[in-house]
Amino acid sequence: MDTKKEEAVAYLGPKASYTHQAALSEFPESKYIISPQTTIEDIFAAVQSSTASHGVVPFENSSNGSVVFTLDLFADLHGRYPDISVCGEIYLQVHHCLLGHAAKSQGETATSEPAHGISTQPGNPRVKPLHDIKHIKKLYSHPQAWGQCKLFLAAYFKGIERQDVSSTSKAAELVAQNTTGSSAAISSRMAAGMNNLDVLAQGIEDNQGNSTRFFIIRRQQDVVAPDAQNASVEMADYKTLVSFTVEHGEPGALADCLAIFKKHKLNLTSINTRPSGETPWHYVFFIEFRGRKRADGAGGAVNEALQELEKVAKNGRWLGSWSNKLKE
């Protein structure tokens, strides 16, 4: 990767967002201009127009599923982002905190954490609050965070008003501005420090392994790698994303497409569907699998599979191949 400082990397801002943390893990500020954007579409536009050399976009969360805004931008119904492709991925462990103002009158009467004896029961939250939370009348966070902290919210904030905001770091900002102290944010520990807020509870996500996967996008180019001739490296250590539609109303059209990947022993790692945007109840499919497209054209399981896919699918598009970062 080029290391001159002029290269800009667009990410979903503001600062202290999880996407910011993901971007910094791959693109150190000493070498890149890290540029916050307001929406995921802004990131696609910055990369398409070459304003940024790379973009970092959230793709899926292990608890909450796919980010449909990102999928719809890859589907690119209006042909605005034809050159965008995926060139890498970043996995980030997401540990949510409840940030706010600890009640002064209560003192620091921290309860134990994690919630011993409860954590192993399915359907109960993993942790208890560190401080009294009775004064909290309103919560702020990004919609994805509610879905990742369902058990904690059901146990401690049932019926409490929730306000959706554009990011978890924005939520922390708003709580810091509220001088009554009666609001709290689901946000990151990094945001607590930046906004001078107390951590009222930590690790409040339902699943300890809660992670978000981000894609690194850039303008499309052929993938050239020195180990392209090594079949075992190609299969195990890369992933590829493709999108396509199928003939509606034909039994087995999707099964025929997936059979191609099976025939070439390409293991699927994710499958998503979104409305095609053209006709109601028609879908575009996103298939991700282990393997890599080779720049030298024919040959290799992925290249052969993509050629066969063209014969049974419609509107097929290769959306990138990149190095697998999931350690299992």
Added chain:
Amino acid sequence: MDTKKEEAVAYLGPKASYTHQAALSEFPESKYIISPQTTIEDIFAAVQSSTASHGVVPFENSSNGSVVFTLDLFADLHGRYPDISVCGEIYLQVHHCLLGHAAKSQGETATSEPAHGISTQPGNPRVKPLHDIKHIKKLYSHPQAWGQCKLFLAAYFKGIERQDVSSTSKAAELVAQNTTGSSAAISSRMAAGMNNLDVLAQGIEDNQGNSTRFFIIRRQQDVVAPDAQNASVEMADYKTLVSFTVEHGEPGALADCLAIFKKHKLNLTSINTRPSGETPWHYVFFIEFRGRKRADGAGGAVNEALQELEKVAKNGRWLGSWSNKLKE
């Protein structure tokens, strides 16, 4: 269907929501007690506990895709809703309006609508506002509605603050309460009448065919129908929903499952995946297809396919068979 008035039907409230309209289309108030609920989970709980005989839940929108909250309740990770199954579906055309207070000083300077000469270009909104909208500084709606009106919002409300609320009808209520007149709601025409608001624009959805599909749920029971022996009726006029997981890391596991439906000529009508909730990056699959499970056990394409599916999939669950209502 039983017609005694004591039967309660739970739907996603409040009144004048699209789910309310869908529920009324199938369950007239003269025969049923129509009971609004705050969340989709409340509807599942009401039916599981037999507080309501039926529930009406949103499943997918033709523009915006699946309702992940509903999918996760069917996945039922914590075993709370084991008896819920789908017994019917309702398609409702969704025409969004922009509701607010027309600016008095501007008079009724309605611009033409639909936007002639623009409507055929992809990426442009289908309609123009009926009234001046310069005084609108804040918009309220349900998150799904933003996704269904992207083009109108990009053309006329770029950068304007958006507030997510729990339903489109709640959005209209909040705008009616705001006496400054500077806010507007994306909501239904029915909500304009109930809240004494002006229709500032109508038909603002991106796709004219914008529709939402609702499921009718009830406690599970075998499907007994007089025409169960008629193979052609079974294939064409019913749908079935199943969920399952597959052995992770085995190439072609999902392909093998889908091949079963192809073998039995069962056309897939939707496919969805959600995080399994147990291990990160493992998924539960929801497959919907044309056909119906027969109550008399063996025989019939669907029953045979479900038996074969048990051998290759894990945690397989039949989630219901019902009469297809999509007219093509």
